[in-house]
Amino acid sequence: MKAVIIYLILAYLAMAVQSIFFYGIKPDLVLILVIYYAVKHGQLKGMAFGALTGLLIDVASGFIIGPNILSKALAAFLARAVRENLFQWNIIVSTIVVTVFLIMDIVIVYVCFETFLKMSFVNRPWGISFREVFYTIMAAMALYPVFNKKEDWWDLLRTDS
Secondary structure, eight states: OHHHHHHHHHHHHHHHHHHHHOOSSOOOHHHHHHHHHHHHHOHHHHHHHHHHHHHHHHHHHTSOSSHHHHHHHHHHHHHHHHHHHOSOOOHHHHHHHHHHHHHHHHHHHHHHHHHHSOOOOTTSOTHHHHHHHHHHHHHHHHHHHHHTOSSOHHHHHOOOO
């Protein structure tokens, strides 16, 4: 339980970093954290963490509750499924997984907004989404060494004496 609380605090900090240091187009650091958590801790825990972080994002955004819950939970579910079916997990595979799930995340959120809020994204320039994907890819590649250690950094914080 302590691990989930720490990861939720990290998700909140990732949201804060996104909103403070990036204006307009920003990398999706929360999605990277959700994928990392799902790969390390399993499908069920990953989906729960993805849903909780999605709820955190939906509540902070002030729009409808649900699009980010659905997209982050689905990304966690699929990330763990992909990880279980691959023999090798390296920076290239990790970056491809993050890219595919980020595009899926953007599409799910857009479809939900268009369906439930009647917000049209027809005239929205796609360059914004491409730059968001590019920034997230760069962030995922930069964070890969941190997240891919043999021992989980959470295990280093535990004091089991």
